[in-house]
Amino acid sequence: ETGVTQSPTHLIKTRGQQVTLRCSSQSGHNTVSWYQQALGQGPQFIFQYYREEENGRGNFPPRFSGLQFPNYSSELNVNALELDDSALYLCASSFDGQATDTQYFGPGTRLTVL
């Protein structure tokens, strides 16, 4: 196991609602990246947090936001949920925020928007 945990495991929401997903990084890692994986697709980069600051962002609208805490755990918040937000949300922790670092994934949160 990677030591990266995510909660909740599954979540069902309706359109327009807001959701918060949580991730605890592996011990010793200061970087958390979030990905969205739709069915049949590869993970798509949402954003990365490094030492509590957003370090980069993919092509996701502002209603996707996040936080990283002093213990390097992280939250992903999605406002005004849309049907297309239904996906597996993965967080990955890494040692120091570089693209050459190995990223260790958590088990994911499966979000269903009805």
Added chain:
Amino acid sequence: RKEVEQDPGPFNVPEGATVAFNCTYSNSASQSFFWYRQDCRKEPKLLMSVYSSGNEDGRFTAQLNRASQYISLLIRDSKLSDSATYLCVVGHNDYKLSFGAGTTVTVRA
């Protein structure tokens, strides 16, 4: 054009066979390359990093061709447990990893 493109397969092979597949990437400035394995409804797990000189890890061999911008993975002596989706992953000169959509391999008894 997608940043990372893979043949989705599926590659359906008997136990003991060799299977190989590629992916291509569009950003010539990409710096790091990986193969991840993802089992059904599970998280991706690092299979191996890919280096310019090529590298081998047991039955798995990865090659990188920077000139043609493709990465390959070869699995020798396939096992039933090799059945999975293999994700080609490319890192850029910052923080971002780009994933392909995956190649599905099914090994049959």
